[in-house]
Amino acid sequence: MSTENIPSDSKQLNGPKFLKSEQWDGYPNPAWLKKDKKKVTLLFNFVERRKSFFLQAYFHRHGFIYKDLGDHIYEDVRWGKEYGNRMECNPMYFTSGSIIKNLFQIQKETGLTKEEIVNKYVFLGGGGQCGPCRYGMYPQEYLKAINDAGFKGFRILIFSSDIIQDPMPKGSAFTFSLAFKIDILISVILADFIHIAECALRPYAKDKEQALAVLSKAEEILLEAFKSPLYLIKLPEALKKVSKMIADVPRKNLKLPKIYVTGEFFANLAHNEGNYNLRRFIMDEGCEVFPGLFTQRILYDNWRRTREAIRGIKFAASEMERKFHQTALRKQNVSTSIVNWFYKYFIKSFNPESFGGKSEILDLDHLAELARPYYHPEIFGGEGNLEIAEAIHYANSVDGFISSKPFGCMPSSGVSDGVQAKIMSMYPQLNFLSIETSGDNEVNILSRVSMLLFKAKQKISLG
Ligand code: SF4
Numbered sequence: 010m011s012t013e014n015i016p017s018d019s020k021q022l023n024g025p026k027f028l029k030s031e032q033w034d035g036y037p038n039p040a041w042l043k044k045d046k047k048k049v050t051l052l053f054n055f056v057e058r059r060k061s062f063f064l065q066a067y068f069h070r071h072g073f074i075y076k077d078l079g080d081h082i083y084e085d086v087r088w089g090k091e092y093g094n095r096m097e098c099n100p101m102y103f104t105s106g107s108i109i110k111n112l113f114q115i116q117k118e119t120g121l122t123k124e125e126i127v128n129k130y131v132f133l134g135g136g137g138q139c140g141p142c143r144y145g146m147y148p149q150e151y152l153k154a155i156n157d158a159g160f161k162g163f164r165i166l167i168f169s170s171d172i173i174q175d176p177m178p179k180g181s182a183f184t185f186s187l188a189f190k191i192d193i194l195i196s197v198i199l200a201d202f203i204h205i206a207e208c209a210l211r212p213y214a215k216d217k218e219q220a221l222a223v224l225s226k227a228e229e230i231l232l233e234a235f236k237s238p239l240y241l242i243k244l245p246e247a248l249k250k251v252s253k254m255i256a257d258v259p260r261k262n263l264k265l266p267k268i269y270v271t272g273e274f275f276a277n278l279a280h281n282e283g284n285y286n287l288r289r290f291i292m293d294e295g296c297e298v299f300p301g302l303f304t305q306r307i308l309y310d311n312w313r314r315t316r317e318a319i320r321g322i323k324f325a326a327s328e329m330e331r332k333f334h335q336t337a338l339r340k341q342n343v344s345t346s347i348v349n350w351f352y353k354y355f356i357k358s359f360n361p362e363s364f365g366g367k368s369e370i371l372d373l374d375h376l377a378e379l380a381r382p383y384y385h386p387e388i389f390g391g392e393g394n395l396e397i398a399e400a401i402h403y404a405n406s407v408d409g410f411i412s413s414k415p416f417g418c419m420p421s422s423g424v425s426d427g428v429q430a431k432i433m434s435m436y437p438q439l440n441f442l443s444i445e446t447s448g449d450n451e452v453n454i455l456s457r458v459s460m461l462l463f464k465a466k467q468k469i470s471l472g
Pocket of ligand 1: 273418
């Protein structure tokens with residue numbers, strides 16, 4: 010290639026001077042320091058109400074001033090779209106919109122200026138990498154939307170993120186300590202347990218309202234036990250107590266169609282308007298639905314990182330790189346053992362079999378092998394091979410199978426659903442439906458779900 014046309018002054022390669030700009034390092038996210046701990050309220054939520062409800066226990070025990078922002082609602086999407094970038098997947102709009110909606114609400118209720126709110130509040134929430142897709146941009150998108158809404162310099166604390174919170178600044182009021190990580194795991198497990206109980210009771214209870222009241226009472230009992238510094242001793246006792254309360258709820262003796270829901274993590278596991286309250290709709294329409302367990306999703310994340318580490322060791326270009334992946338592998342193995350240990354420790358006391366609860370955690374190696382011929386398990390991003398593997402795993406044991414994903418979700422709509430066509434041709438008995446959530450369009454989506462449920466009911470009535 011001739012070099013005669015390349016300017017001798019390399020700066021000219023960047024274009025005319027008026028177009029030149031400085032390197033952009035992202036939005037500022039100032040540290041929240043220990044000295045301000047008692048002057049600041051920590052706002053938080055995490056996918057659905059029950060998880061953040063139980064997480065209150067951690068903030069209570071550690072002396073924070075906190076406010077649980079609870080469930081996502083449709084209004085969150087409107088706020089998220091107003092201040093967020095175009096063409097994001099809707100979990101992003103739900104989560105960023107929820108923060109902005111609440112900040113404006115606080116402004117209205119307290120009369121504080123935006124600057125005062127920035128000084129007196131911080132937000133803590135999830136924003137992990139779910140692979141090569143847009144989820145990895147959550148922290149910057151939160152900050153962009155919040156700053157554009159006028160809360161300049163508002164501080165956020167994001168867990169499961171490789172992007173901005175690791176390591177936390179020195180002297181921070183809040184750190185992602187081991188104690189916090191264990192407590193968030195326990196919060197997820199407890200939320201899963203109550204969800205298991207709801208899936209077991211709701212379609213069968215003689216009095217649905219009474220059953221739901223029992224579940225609310227159970228949540229309060231568990232939260233009280235979890236708030237105690239002796240929670241590792243108190244929670245098993247509390248779990249035994251609520252298990253008995255749940256088992257005592259009078260139930261109808263019915264044979265209902267069984268529906269399995271899979272899909273992108275938010276569209277599958279936000280048991281709120283984030284997925285049109287999908288499982289509740291299915292149950293209220295007279296079907297049984299398998300619970301969607303967040304613990305299973307955490308284990309998949311660990312499984313994925315383990316596979317990445319094994320691959321990293323195999324193809325390491327240097328000794329240093331190999332050691333890096335070996336350390337990562339050890340960490341993931343420890344993390345997986347901790348998750349399994351806590352789940353098993355608490356489930357013994359909760360005893361879901363006593364009230365017909367389904368609490369099975371699927372073997373991820375087995376699922377990977379089921380999916381392998383159709384979806385390579387080491388193609389990561391979103392739920393990876395899970396949706397395909399679960400369709401095969403449940404093909405002969407459920408009456409309906411729904412794959413739920415946000416509109417435009419790359420791994421789930423773009424890849425998994427393409428492969429599902431092959432799975433459906435192999436298992437024509439699989440009553441399959443793919444739906445895309447968008448934060449609106451509820452009637453259309455749920456009417457499509459109704460058609461699947463109708464077919465499922467026909468299936469069992471025909472024997
Ligand atoms: S998995 Fe889909 S919905 Fe979830 S962040 Fe990635 S692209 Fe968005």
